[in-house]
Amino acid sequence: MSKIAVLTNDLQYELVEKNPERVAAVEAATPHFTAFLEGMRQRGHHIFHLQLVNDPEDPNAERYDGHLPVQRGTRGAEILEEYLAPEDVVMEKNKDSGFYETDLHERLQALGVDTVLITGMQTQICVQTTAADAFFRGYNIWVPSDCVVSARTDDKDRALEWLAGYCATVSDSDEVLRVLDAEGGLPRKNIKTP
Numbered sequence: 001m002s003k004i005a006v007l008t009n010d011l012q013y014e015l016v017e018k019n020p021e022r023v024a025a026v027e028a029a030t031p032h033f034t035a036f037l038e039g040m041r042q043r044g045h046h047i048f049h050l051q052l053v054n055d056p057e058d059p060n061a062e063r064y065d066g067h068l069p070v071q072r073g074t075r076g077a078e079i080l081e082e083y084l085a086p087e088d089v090v091m092e093k094n095k096d097s098g099f100y101e102t103d104l105h106e107r108l109q110a111l112g113v114d115t116v117l118i119t120g121m122q123t124q125i126c127v128q129t130t131a132a133d134a135f136f137r138g139y140n141i142w143v144p145s146d147c148v149v150s151a152r153t154d155d156k157d158r159a160l161e162w163l164a165g166y167c168a169t170v171s172d173s174d175e176v177l178r179v180l181d182a183e184g185g186l187p188r189k190n191i192k193t194p
Helices: 021-044 102-112 124-138 153-166 173-185
Strands: 004-009 047-053 088-092 115-118 140-144 168-171
Touching: 004 021, 004 102, 004 124, 021 047, 021 173, 047 102, 047 124, 088 102, 102 115, 124 140, 124 153, 140 153, 140 173, 153 168, 168 173
Parallel strands: 004 047, 004 115, 047 088, 115 140, 140 168
Antiparallel strands: none
């Protein structure tokens, strides 16, 4: 059984369609991102889609001109169809991090997962907070730089720099697959403190 899981964040209709910048960023990433997910499935690795579902009682939930997006049971909350496969797991979260007040850690542990590849939208928010929470729980973290998106390039670049400097190995998806095929796994980042 694989010890590796890919975690996607917020690849949901209403979140992607929020503005033209997000739509363009996701459209640009989709061909290689979906190919990467398929490559990981073919190699027998787990895919978890972290689905943000906003709680109407949450005062911090972002609203779009007074409208609360991605509510449970709405089309807007659904994962983009091109990213899904029948064997994937869709898991609800109510905050930016996929680990916050969810059973993600327990589910990954039950599968024997020790390495997570964190992908999706937005790099500087959900990807970054999920990676930090994974790090706090002892996971080996990789971030495929071409499988994360942000509406603004500078937000993505800044987040990737932080991730690489703190808790994750950042490389492109082709490199991830190359290392996996060559080594049978993904080596842990050597964490150094100044």
